[in-house]
Structure formats: structure tokens, C-alpha cells
Amino acid sequence: MAADLTRDDVAKVAHLARLTLSEEELDLFTEQLRQILTHAEDIAALDLEGVEATAHPYGLINVVRSDDVRVSLNREEVLACAPDAREGCFAVPRIMGEAP
Amino acid sequence: MSSATRIARDVKSGATSAEAELEKSLAVVRARNEELNVFLYVDEEGARAQARGVDAKVKNGEPLGALAGVPIALKDNLCQRGVPTTCSSRILEGWRPPYSATVVERVLGAGAIVVGKTNLDEFAMGSSTETSAFGPTRNPLDPSRVPGGSSGGSAAAVAANMTTISLGSDTGGSIRQPAALCGLVGMKPTYGLVSRYGLIAFASSLDQIGPFAKNVEDAALLLEVIAGHDQMDSTSLPEPSPSLVSHVNDGVVGKRVGLVRELIEGADDEVVEAVSLAAEALREAGAEIIELSIPETRLGLSAYYLLAPAEASSNLARFDGVRYGLRVDAEDVTAMNEATRTLGFGAEVKRRIMLGTYALSAGYYDAYYGQALKVRTQMILAFRGAYQKVDLLLGATTPSVAFKFGEKSDNPMAMYLSDVFTIPTNLAGEAAISVPFGFGQTGLPIGVQLLGPGRSEASLFAAARVLEIAGER
Numbered sequence: 001m002a003a004d005l006t007r008d009d010v011a012k013v014a015h016l017a018r019l020t021l022s023e024e025e026l027d028l029f030t031e032q033l034r035q036i037l038t039h040a041e042d043i044a045a046l047d048l049e050g051v052e053a054t055a056h057p058y059g060l061i062n063v064v065r066s067d068d069v070r071v072s073l074n075r076e077e078v079l080a081c082a083p084d085a086r087e088g089c090f091a092v093p094r095i096m097g098e099a100p
Numbered sequence: 101m102s103s104a105t106r107i108a109r110d111v112k113s114g115a116t117s118a119e120a121e122l123e124k125s126l127a128v129v130r131a132r133n134e135e136l137n138v139f140l141y142v143d144e145e146g147a148r149a150q151a152r153g154v155d156a157k158v159k160n161g162e163p164l165g166a167l168a169g170v171p172i173a174l175k176d177n178l179c180q181r182g183v184p185t186t187c188s189s190r191i192l193e194g195w196r197p198p199y200s201a202t203v204v205e206r207v208l209g210a211g212a213i214v215v216g217k218t219n220l221d222e223f224a225m226g227s228s229t230e231t232s233a234f235g236p237t238r239n240p241l242d243p244s245r246v247p248g249g250s251s252g253g254s255a256a257a258v259a260a261n262m263t264t265i266s267l268g269s270d271t272g273g274s275i276r277q278p279a280a281l282c283g284l285v286g287m288k289p290t291y292g293l294v295s296r297y298g299l300i301a302f303a304s305s306l307d308q309i310g311p312f313a314k315n316v317e318d319a320a321l322l323l324e325v326i327a328g329h330d331q332m333d334s335t336s337l338p339e340p341s342p343s344l345v346s347h348v349n350d351g352v353v354g355k356r357v358g359l360v361r362e363l364i365e366g367a368d369d370e371v372v373e374a375v376s377l378a379a380e381a382l383r384e385a386g387a388e389i390i391e392l393s394i395p396e397t398r399l400g401l402s403a404y405y406l407l408a409p410a411e412a413s414s415n416l417a418r419f420d421g422v423r424y425g426l427r428v429d430a431e432d433v434t435a436m437n438e439a440t441r442t443l444g445f446g447a448e449v450k451r452r453i454m455l456g457t458y459a460l461s462a463g464y465y466d467a468y469y470g471q472a473l474k475v476r477t478q479m480i481l482a483f484r485g486a487y488q489k490v491d492l493l494l495g496a497t498t499p500s501v502a503f504k505f506g507e508k509s510d511n512p513m514a515m516y517l518s519d520v521f522t523i524p525t526n527l528a529g530e531a532a533i534s535v536p537f538g539f540g541q542t543g544l545p546i547g548v549q550l551l552g553p554g555r556s557e558a559s560l561f562a563a564a565r566v567l568e569i570a571g572e573r
Binding site: 005009010013014016017018019020021025029032033035036037039040042043044046048051052053054055056057058060063065073074077078081082083084090092093094095097 | 335337476516
């Protein structure tokens, strides 16, 4: 199955992960990911029907605290870490196109 | 260099001062950091202020913490308020966190002096520090070799006597492997024992912060300071920090220790030999050695290299050029996200994000990620079965002593194999320690690994102490 991994698959995954890969990187990553997935065939091939999945070693429980007002991070300090901030908000390039 | 225990005692008695200990530490940093590339940032000013604070307390007769005046280094994926924190990645270059990790608050509260931030594999993804965007760290014991990773800088800081102790993080072996390669004691504690608040996440269900030290007692002391419940981490275990230092000399009389076939399989002969000698030393100290097999541990590597990248691909989605760190401008927000991530992340981080995204994608989720989650269950059950027969397990930490630069860096699979003995513990959420035991033919240290069930840290330190004493003879 891992041998089926194509260059197009890798290009698609790169787009999903918001990464631009060069032609050389596409070739290299296709080969390397294929190798890693081939190693993982040992578990992909196991019959684990009926075995429960473990996402977390001790099981996650919902932790809640009393709903009272506490000091949190200072807004100005947090915004000062951002590449661009205006009027108390994070600022980003435009997110929508021009009206037709 | 003095032990942490000794420095704290001498600072309290006035036999030395925090400032004097800090100056010794800074002198070594100045002499060797350029060659070894251990620290990405040295906070001389901050450290001096902390040292003056401790010395003022001594002068005024105020109570002092367990680490009073002890120089410590932090892996650079631990946030310290106002101090640059990079994860050895361009994407966070220049970022100064507006808050400190819980462990940082706790070591400062105990009087430790934070000297600076140490190099790591980018986002803790690697086993040699070679994936750092700021160049690799060199092994102080042989600068032509790697210090191990990902916490290679924290290991090298202690091995080079730049600091007395240090903190690292261990997702698949990132404390134990560099500890073994640098001749140190390093522990990966039970999942949840130490708060992860302020540790920049790699794989949240596997990450755990832990100590490096030159001796078992110092490692126990440091873990005692940082462990215990924290309401800022929803996965934090509910109980307070366990008593560890007082159990260091408990010994192993009557303990059953399982020598695990799969945890030495494929290791170099000299490593296998060291593990046999360690088993013999434990037997001489009163433990019963039982040879056993845990075949499920063989599946750990594959499961880990699906689960950890899957979690990482999700965790690292936050680095998008909006709230912190690097931004590469582009015409719209999606193009900006992509340009930022493409320039900001190195090859290994991209490889793992890709692998994780693929393992989670429609059509492959069940075959890869889903199967790996089930293997994780099997691993937990297999360890649980073993711990019905024995109290602790023994194996190698790494297949070989420290390797040379470039030896594995072009072949991801070869690099991943250096974590084969340490990964099972992370998958099971349990505890394990690496302790130096003998040297290989090249004169480099060998680490042996002791593993225990959740919350077995006190027994692990006691067994490690037995090996430490046997090694001194």
C-alpha cells in the first residue's frame, strides 16, 4: 500500500499542510515517505479487530474550574508578539477578493 | 563540578554564594559555547539578578529552596517570560513569550539560576540536534560526534559543566538518548507527573518534561521540584510531587527486574555487554533477574512514527504567521500562511507534518493512524502483563554510543531507529531512566535503561543509584 504513494499524493498533502515544495523536494519526500510508510506496513497489516484504540495513556477527562474572574495574559504584551496588530487585534492580509 | 545537592547546601550555609556559582558556570559557557553550540541564548543579566536575589535571602536569613544557587539550563522549547524561545526553528526566531512554563516557575521558585536556553532538534524532531535551524550541538566528550537529541543542548550543557543540571523534554527518547550519549542520568517521568504548561507541544499525548544530571540524586532532586499537580495542564496527575530524594538509597533488595530481550535486540555488542553487567550488578545488590520477552515493543517504532507526526501536524498548525514569530508577506492570508510555513520550517519538520497529515487523511486514517492507536493499547497491556511478573524492566537506552555527524542525517529511517528502545515507554505513558554504565571501545559512555510502571520514579531512582555505585567501583 505504501508503495502506492505517488508524487501527486505528496503534492496534495503539502497543500493541505500549507507547505510549498520544490520539484526536488517533491521527489525526495515521495521517496522518504514511501520508506517510512513501508516500515509502518508491519502494523498496517496486523489484524487488530476488536482491540480498543488508545489516544491517550490515561484517558482524557474533562477538567473544569470554578467560573471566576482571574488575571490572564496582558493583551498589549500578547499583541506585541504578533507580526502585525492594529486596534487591539491581530492583523492579517486580506482574506477576501475584490468585488466583481 | 559540585553536585546540585552540594551547591544548594553550601549556598545555604554561606560556604559559597549563588553569584560565585553562576560566575563559574558563565566562565565555562564563555570558554566552550562557540565550539559546542550548546546555548542559543545566555541570559547573563537575568541570571545575575536571580543569583543576587538568592544571596540576599541568605544574608537576610530567609528560607531557601531546594535548588538555591544551582545553575540550570532550559531546553529552548520551554517558555521563559521575556526570554527568546525558538524551538530551534526560524519560525519562532525573535519571539519572547509573555509567560513562563510551570516548570520554569518551579525551578526559579526553588532558587535555581536559569543560565539560558539550549539547542535542540527543530521542534524536538530528531535524535542528534542536526535538524536545528541554528546548527548542531557538539558532544562535549567528543566534538566530532552528536550529543544525541532532541534535548542535545541540555545534555551537553551538563556534560560540559556549563550548568549543574538541566531540563529537557522526551517524546520518544529525547531525554534518555542524549543522556546515554553524553554520560548523564536522564529521566522520562510518568505522563502527567510534570506539567506541560509552557512546553511548546510536539506530540501532546507523548511529551513529558524531565531532568538531566550528573548523578542520580541530583536528577531525583530536580524532578521532585518540578513534579506535582498543576491546574494549567488538564492532563496533570492530581497528586502532589512524590518524595524521591529520600528513596534514592532504598536499594533493590527483593526487587524483581525483567531483562527484556527486545530491548537489547540489534544493539552493538558492547551495549549488550553493558546491559548484562548491569543485570549482574543488580543481582549482586539483591535483585532477582528474570529474562523475559515483550514482543509488542517491536511495533513501537512504527506506531510512534505515525502517532507523533499525526499529533505534530495538528499542533504545528498554529505556526501560521498570525500571532507570533515569522511572517512572510503575501497578497492574501492563505498565501501568507503557506509562504511563512515554507520558509520557517526545516526539512525534518516538513517531513513529519507531511507524514502526519497523510496518516490522518481520508482513506488512510484507519490503515495507519487507527491501527497505531490500537497498537498503543496492545503496548500498554503488554507492559501491564510484564509488571505483574516483575517490578522493573532493564534494557539498553540506545543501540550504540554517540555517532558521528552526518552518519544518519540523510536517512530518516536510520535516525528514527536510534529511538527504538525508548519509544515504548512514551507510548505506554510510563516512566524510564537512563543511567551511565561503562564505556565502549571508543571510550564513549554507554547508557542502560530501567523502565517501570506509572508512578515508579522512586524505585527507578533507587535501582539507578545501585548501578551508579556499582559503576564507581
